[in-house]
Amino acid sequence: MARLSDGNVAIAREIIGRFPRPKSALIPLLHLAQEQDGYVAEDAMAHIADLVDVTPAEVFGTASFYEMFKFERVGRYCINVCTNISCQLMGGWELLEHAEHKLGVHAGGTTADGMFTLEDVECIAACTEAPALQINYRYRYKVSGADFDTIIDDLSHGRLDHEIPPHGTLARLRQRTTDRWTDIAVQAQKKVDSR
Amino acid sequence: MSDTDTEATVPAPVPKTTVSITVDGKPHEANPGQLVIDACEDAGVFVPRFCHHPRMAPVGMCRQCLVEVQGPRGPMMVVSCMTVVSADQAVLTDTPTVKKAQEGVLEFLLANHPLDCPVCDKGGECPLQDQAFSHGPGESRYVEAKRNYEKPIPISDLVFLDRERCILCDRCTRFAKEVAGDPLIHFTSRGNDTQVQTFPGDPFSSYFSGNTVQICPVGALTAKPYRFKARPWDLDQTRSTCTTCAVGCQTVVQSSRDELLRYQGHDDDDVNWGWLCDKGRFGFESPNSDQRLTDPLVVAHGSLSTTTWNAALDAATKLIKKAIADGGPTKLAVIGGARLANEDATAWARLAKRVIGTPHVDAQLGDGLPVELLGLPRASITEACSASTLVLLGPDLKEELPVLYLRIRDAAEKRTIRLIEISPTQTGLSKYAYTSIRSAPGEQAGAVRQLLIDEAEQLAKGQVVVVAGRSNLAESPTFTMDALATLQAGVTGLKVLPALRRGNIVGAIQAGLTPGDGGRDTAGILRDAAAGHIGCLVLLGADPLSDFPDYELARQGLAGAGSIIAIDTFLTSSSAMATVVLPAAGYGERAGSTTNIEGRVLPLTQKVNPKGVSRPDWMIARDLSDRLGGDLGIESLDDAHDLYMALVAALAPSSMPLSNSSSLPPTRGGYDLRLVVGHNLYDEGVALRTSPSLSELSRGAHARLHPIDAGRLGAINGTRVRITARSGRTLTIPVFADDAVPQGLVAVAANQRDQISDLIDIHAVTNDVKVDLA
Amino acid sequence: MSMSQYLVPGLVPTGPKIVTSRFEQADGYTYDGYVRSGGYVALRKAVSSMTPEQVHGEVKTSAMQGRGGAGFPAGTKWGFLPPTVFPRYLVINGDESEPGTYKDRMLMELDPHQLIEGIVIACFAFNANHAFLYVRGEMAFAQERLAQAVNDAYANGLVGKHVCGTDFSCDITLTWGAGAYIVGEETALIESLEGNRGMPRLKPPFFPASKGLYMQPTIVNNVETLSNLPWIINQGGQAFHDEGAPTSTGMRMFAVSGHLNTPGVFEVPNGTTTFRMLIEAPEYCGGVRHGRKVKAFIPGGASAMWFYEEHLDLPLDKPTVDKAGSMLGSGAIVVMDETTDMVKACWRIVRFFARESCGKCTPCREGTTWLERILKRIIDGHGRQDDLDLLLDVSDNISPGLAWPPRQTTICPLGPSAVSPIASAVMRFRPEFEHYIQHGRPIDGVEWHGASLHV
Ligand SMILES: Cc1cc2nc3c(=O)[nH]c(=O)nc-3n(C[C@H](O)[C@H](O)[C@H](O)COP(=O)(O)O)c2cc1C
Ligand code: SF4
Ligand code: FES
Secondary structure (H helix, E strand, C coil): CCCCCCHHHHHHHHHHHCCHEEEEEHHHHHHHHHHHHHHCCCHHHHHHHHHHHCCCCHHHHHHCCCCCCCCCCCCCCCEEECCCCHHHHHHHHHHHHHHHHCCCCCCCCCCCCCCCEEEEECCCCCCCHHCCEEECCCEEEEHHHHHHHHHHHHCCCCCCCCCCCCCCCCCCCCCCCCCCCCHHHHHHHHHHCCC | CCCCCCCCCCCCCCCCCCEEEEEECCEEHHHHHHHHHHHHHHHCCCCCCCCCCCCCCCCCCCCCCEEEEECCEEEEEEEEEEEEEECEEEEEEEHHHHHHHHHHHHHHHCCCCCCCCCHHCCCCHHHHHHHHHHHHCCHHHHHHHHCCCCCCCCCCEEEEEECCHHHHHHHHHHHHHHHHCCCCCCECHHHHHHHEEEEECCCCCCCCCCCHHHHCCCCEEEECCCCCCCCCCCCCEEEEEEECCCCEEEEEEEEEEECCCEECCCCCCCCCCCCCCCHHHHHHCCCCCEEEECCCEEEEEEEEEEHHHHHHHHHHHHHHHHHHHHHHHHHEEEEECCCCCCCHHHHHHHHHHHHHHCEEECCCCCCCCCCHHHHCCCCCHHHHHHEEEEEEEECCCCHHHHHHHHHHHHHHHHCEEEEEEEECCCCHHHHHCEEEECCCCCCCHHHHHHHHHHHHHHHCCCCEEEEEECCCCCCCCCCHHHHHHHHHHHHCCEEECCCCCCCCCHHHHHCCCCEEEEEEECCHHHHHHHHCCCCCEECCCCHHHHHHCCCCHHHHHHCCCCEEEEEEEECCCCCCHCEEEEEEEECCCCCCEECCCCCCCEEEEECCCCCCCCCCCCHHHCCCCCCCHCCCCCCCCCHHHHHHHHHHHCCCCCCCCCCCCCCCCCCCCCCCEEEECCEEHHHHHCHCCCCHHHHHCCCCCCCEHHHHHHHHHHCCCEEEEEEEEECCEEEEEEEEEEECCCCCCCCCEEECCCCCHHHCCCCCCCCCEEEEEC | EEECCCCCCCCCCCCCCCCCCCCCCCCCCCCHHHHCCCHHHHHHHHHHHHCHHHHHHHHHHCEEEECCCCEEHHHHHHHHHCCCCCCCCEEEEEECCCCCCCCEEEEEEHHHHHHHHHHHHHHHHHCCEHHHHHHCCCCCCHHHHHHHHHHHHHHHHCEEHHHHHCCCCEEEEEEEECHHHHHHHHHHHHHCCCCCCCCCCCCCCCCCCCCCCCHEEEEEEHHHHHCHHHHHHHHHHHHHCCEEECCCCCCEEEEEEECCCCEEEEEECCCCEHHHHHHHHCCCCEECCCCCCCEEEEECCCCCCCCCHHHEEECCCHHHHHHHHCCCCCCCCEEEEEECCCCHHHHHHHHHHHHHHCCCHHHHHHHHHHHHHHHHHCCCCCCCCCCCHHHHHHHHHCHHHHCCCCEEEEECCCHHHHHHHHHHHHHHHHHHHHHHHCCCCCCCCCCCCCCCCCC
């Protein structure tokens, strides 16, 4: 939908400045775009291409490699149920099935009200707490069917807004480049790169 | 860095220049640094491969080329395309393990590959098909559903992609990024869903897209101009040279049933490394065009009508004789010849200068440089690409000499050369340049003087080569020559690679299609003709009305000539004004040779019969000479070739410094913008107009202005503006803001549908125009 | 359901706590809390009173093996850097995604400053001025904690210009992945850091230590590996070496999951603790649920060959486990009890690799998907007689000989990893597969659905 806003362009430039080569900032900038719009819009990719001096095809090539980037709208909340081995052993599939019934969509689908997207995902590094899931990449452990229903109810009523931002936002806190940033290696690499 | 004059005095021991390895037990001497796959091939053992391509960096991803190498812990499986030979390496290509692995990879590749060979363009020349026959496991054990994609989708105006056939070898995508520098196609998604795609709304409109079709090891990429035209086994082929521009790319010309069907790049170390630009590659459509001239034409009852060779040659002879009778041989003038083969040009130069005796001969159409340029010590393309400094003093090579652009881009990208560019606007090479200097029309020499100061150290480091040509048709060539003279005076041992664009312009010049003593160049000839001083004007494949920078002069010249004889392959707007039109054999229809910008004499091969009764140009010259009672000294193609080669042999590089006129550009009026006119690859030239697949690709004339200048006009992209020349003539075309154009300049491409040549005064040293909203 | 953002791993009854020492300190993740409990002492010591060579020396003495999977000694790896080529980089692998693995996330969430301290110590030891901390995209909470910690560390002069007031300077760039297991492989991680698709590079020639990020010398180390450094500098490399076994030194974190009474993450003496202790001891996992028996267990992440009852008494020692035909990998132990449907377990792991193949190598891209489809077909009741031979033969074309350590027709070990569960399960539990093929369902006594819902 949208190019990056002016505010986000400023953040983008700060991010680019922390890498010796602009293209390295591609994935962080895609996250930024996804944070802005909830998904990665075509215009945003073209804008990012400009910012890091590559073609839009290269941006899309990189972006589409990574599962977290969505190129169409998804729900306000992405619910990722792990079904990998440790969770499978502890009921991950049953949890997923329960979730499918509860939300009325299959894994991969988005509810009609645009609130929830359900996904069947690979290991999310919570294996000892199986079955586990993430809501917009925030964890819930040892989730039972009843737990799941509670989560949905809480999310629907905005009771978790303090903890779980809408889809697209990862860390709510950013690294900041201050005057203590040295830039030694960045400049050294630029010297190596320049002919 | 150590100082270069403190060279070691002890002679270094002569290093062994080869690496001893064994391939399947047989000893072989490989080149140091060579890849195992190539060494095996040299040793006579072909290792199957799909992703490996000798002109691109190895990626080792298809895994077809697995071999075993004897290591400390027994044989190790490696990909031969990414393993470098090492001393005493024992390479095993046919052990049971290798065979099993190779068959396994092939089975994997075929798992998802459709079984549509019978309707596939690649069928019959498909490496995958061949491999499947020779190494394949036979019946497939893969019973699951195959990948399913929308069948061929256009990824550009010229290329289709069938993702079901694609084996993801990364050749096309690597080519786009590494070789062409146009990464507009890319792998997308991951794993088994990986596919090649363009970005939505951003097609693969690279000038070099056709190469991907050639290097695709399956039938995934197909070229629109060739799709379903023929099956490979019906094709008959021969080696030749592309004459679309003067780079001299080596080609394979393929035909079937006396029709040209395809050009492929031939891998030649010196010139094109196997690549072609799309204009050259798909230009085979033009000679096949049904608009081709097939018969001689003579004006009868006020219009051109078909006649016989005898009648036409008689008519032409009469016109020539009449001109001579009216005022001597100098009443006759010849324009053109860059389309001709060396032999044709030799015959025509002799006809004009010796048989008829006129010095008014010029193969350049006001867009070249004085012929002294070719007398300077010449650099080859490879020398240019391995110089320590390469100075670009000429046009945008990407637009005018595309494969030279590829070679230089490659060298600049790999940083084997330092590229210094002096040009009025940014070019395709600017972003690869070490420095890219903007110099307004006429200020080249000044820029060179500054360069000699600023980069003195770099210029003294080693060989300097300059690529010299016309960066602006709307300025006097003197400026470029002065800049060249300045550079020559400031750099020792300077070598020049001429950036002249027209197909065989170098051959034509070397053959003598240049003004003789007291002879006029094209502009002079047209001016004389306009003044009524030319009794007979011969257009040798030339179309001044669309192809000469000053349209008004061309128009007046053609109108004022006593008569016009045109020798051409098409009836152009200029040849349509002729009294006699003689049809010439086209590309692929005649044998001979051509000379590229390096001075390399390269073969042209006849592949099909000339269209209609058209004839090679040298024959036409001979016939006219006979009728004029002269002695051309050419009875056969070989005669002409020998004469040409003798001329070439007699050429010696001049050690004379170029003269420097120290011209300065006039100051620009306050409201004026200075005009810069260069070429776009896709223009309205006859070869493009008559190639249906290419004819739609020219953008049409448009002006480019610096965003500030555009802003001041109040123009947004696409706004139509009126450009007014000093002469008062105007042209109304759309404008685009482009920061590649410095402030104060307006850039317009030559020879587009709306002709900027309408506005250019070829005798003005610069052309200043006013631009305002239409 | 546990609602807390993190949990406290099991207590460690023997040996010191090295990397998990602050896990129970409520403010251990904050700058103040970290400093209060002895944080950044090691860094100060290293940069102000030691030479880089001495720091490197301590790490070499410790003989600490990398914790990312390959188990290569960190000190030795650093020694591969060409001495005169600069700039050089440290890349921290925080992409933890090997199924069963859960430790790096904990270290990043609960003790981010320990990691940062380790990073700067490492940079000092091998003269790098720039580190890239690449955190798995899905770990939002770890990212927040690290962002705070890095900003605080900069503000307190521990990162950036003049670390601790010395001449040594070093930047850390924080960056997140975006969902791709393969990016955990070090050369793919480098590609990803360069803004590319995370497709591995062939080693040789692209060994990161010589041609890594931007083709410059680069060390890639795992989060846990680096988190050990402050302790090593404080206590000395020898003290580290004295913990655990000589062939697997120090303490090490293991995530033990699956059919257990009290699954958890434990930091235990490396090389001496046995699988049985972890699985059965009450202070660890307290045995298999419902008192059942172990049918199989994965000793080192989904890529590893499976172990069985007879392997329970092996120590968690790298050479021992390697010799027994598998690996400790990323410290991920997954236990399956008698009721486990082995065909389904095998399929689920193969599906993981098929989904995560980067697509670069033909055998991995085509082969893993093919294997997955055959297995799915068997589970869905459409198995064919020759499917088992086909499975093994297709596997053989990815990993010739089905040997251990695997030989590979691919660039990286991901492709061959998909073969591990097949080689393991088909060889050991062939009758279960045959039963599926004949009857379209699992043998009696296993739970078709893997398990019923927990709780
Ligand atoms: C397919 C694959 C996935 C990997 N994933 C991870 C990972 O998620 N985290 C990690 O630290 N190492 C991972 N590794 C290992 C890394 O390549 C690398 O060896 C490690 O980060 C080096 O750090 P260390 O020496 O400190 O262990 C993976 C390797 C492979 C082949
Ligand atoms: S083995 Fe698989 S994951 Fe690894 S590089 Fe090859 S295709 Fe990619
Ligand atoms: S040719 Fe070597 S891997 Fe493709």
